[in-house]
Amino acid sequence: MTAHKSILEAFVKLGNYIHDHCDNHNIKTNNKYNDLNDVIIRAGQQNGWFTKESVLFSLEQWSKQLTHENLTKWLSKYKQNRTSEPKTVGVIMAGNIPLVGFHDFLCVLLTGNKVLAKLSSNDTVLLPYFANYLIEQEPSLVDKIVFTEGKFENYDAVIATGSNNTGRYFEYYFGRKPSIIRKNRNAVAVLTGKETKNQLRELGEDIFKYFGLGCRNVSKIYVPKAYNFDEFFKAIFGFQKIIYHHKYANNYDYNKAVYLMSEFKILDNGFLILKEDTSLSSPIASLFYEYYDSLPRLREQTNIQKEEIQCIVSEGLFSNEIHFGETQKPRLNDYADGVDTIDFLLQL
Structure with missing residues (x-):
């Protein structure tokens, strides 16, 4: 064209x-x-x-x-x-x-x-x-x-x-x-526990950029059983200043209060709340996580949910994956929801 x-x-x-x-x-x-x-x-x-x-x-x-x-x-x-x-x-x-x-x-x-x-x-x-x-x-x-x-x-x-x-x-x-x-879509990340500190820090970019409001922001991570969240928290500590933004802080305080009152088990580092949840879309200042047993089963699961997933962040695990830190850097041919807008317009 x-x-x-x-x-x-x-x-x-x-x-x-x-x-x-x-x-x-x-x-x-x-x-x-x-x-x-x-x-x-x-x-x-x-x-x-x-x-x-x-x-x-x-x-x-x-x-x-x-x-x-x-x-x-x-x-x-x-x-x-x-x-x-x-x-x-x-x-x-x-x-x-x-x-x-x-x-x-x-x-x-x-x-x-x-x-x-x-x-x-x-x-x-x-x-x-x-x-x-x-x-x-x-x-x-x-x-x-x-x-x-x-x-x-x-x-x-x-x-x-x-x-x-x-x-x-x-x-x-x-x-x-x-x-x-x-409609609503979210990005997810799949971790193995072997990620480098830099990869996890870059994952922080995918989570916190635009305060997590974009459909390409990672709102959920999949982790193996017995995953060590300490390394994740250490790697993203540099994003702590986000809590000084009043709208983000209000959401953090509200969601933390709701989770605690509901007696949900949460992990918290003072600016991000981790909650185990099967849903893909987490509230602002929250990140959902889910354990997986095997990568083949997880691939099947994400394929079933593909209409709800904008992109997948991982390293060498998925054919259509996006590298850590790249979700908010789409190229011109990275079409939302995978629908080719140019092709649609040329058919009119």
């Missing part, structure tokens, strides 16, 4: 702009990025989870992907070029982590379609700013980017991301149109 050259180049320019900002955001004399600095501050004021560190991390990951080489290599595997009229694709975005809907936004525009975006009330600042930057680089995009607060009208397809509850609503409401409907 060959994307419209000027639109692709606009995203490349955006990537360069973000990269330069991430390199220079602490230089007070640099006025070039004052507007973006203000946007990052406003995003944090709107959503207390969007700390400057979290937003900058998200921006840095996107700057690494929005290069001419990465974009053209990603799109080169798709053979079909658009011959029909551009379609209007409604995109309902989540607001759990900064710019979580940007990949859908990117896919719609690079396939020559028009994006009709409904932003989460928790994330209304960042994407419109970058959309305006793109329009400045490529004025034709002004007719291809629309943000709406009301009901979708005059659309041809929908990409919607939400919870299991909203997912059922989306399926009912948008079921007559071509659609991608995403």
Whole structure:
């Protein structure tokens, strides 16, 4: 597939702009990025989870992907070029982590379609700013980017991301149109007890980045019987400052109180609660764990639960595994829920 050259180049320019900002955001004399600095501050004021560190991390990951080489290599595997009229694709975005809907936004525009975006009330600042930057680089995009607060009208397809509850609503409401409907998913990690201290520290990144709010955050670990949790706790001790974030601390205190009042057996290091549980989705400041008897049985179990698992972190245990510390560094072809968004859009 060959994307419209000027639109692709606009995203490349955006990537360069973000990269330069991430390199220079602490230089007070640099006025070039004052507007973006203000946007990052406003995003944090709107959503207390969007700390400057979290937003900058998200921006840095996107700057690494929005290069001419990465974009053209990603799109080169798709053979079909658009011959029909551009379609209007409604995109309902989540607001759990900064710019979580940007990949859908990117896919719609690079396939020559028009994006009709409904932003989460928790994330209304960042994407419109970058959309305006793109329009400045490529004025034709002004007719291809629309943000709406009301009901979708005059659309041809929908990409919607939400919870299991909203997912059922989306399926009912948008079921007559071509659609991608995403529900709750979580990442899990499988440990053997032979992991290095550095691997366990990197696992901490997968657990704590974005305060654990992303669908790619590890919310559960599988461990062998008699696993020594002391080594795990020692390795992640460097993340202790997360407890100084008031929203995280409130969740930690609340969940710990609930577990203790319910007389659940928990492990606790002062900023993370470990609880044995068969569920995949753990509350904020908590991490579920489950013992496994054999890896073959665990592979069968995770295969049965594949519709609930976004990704698996391990080392040499699963064919589709992700390395420790890499869950929040997805590449352009790491599609949410394993559904190829570009292919979906090219079939419209």
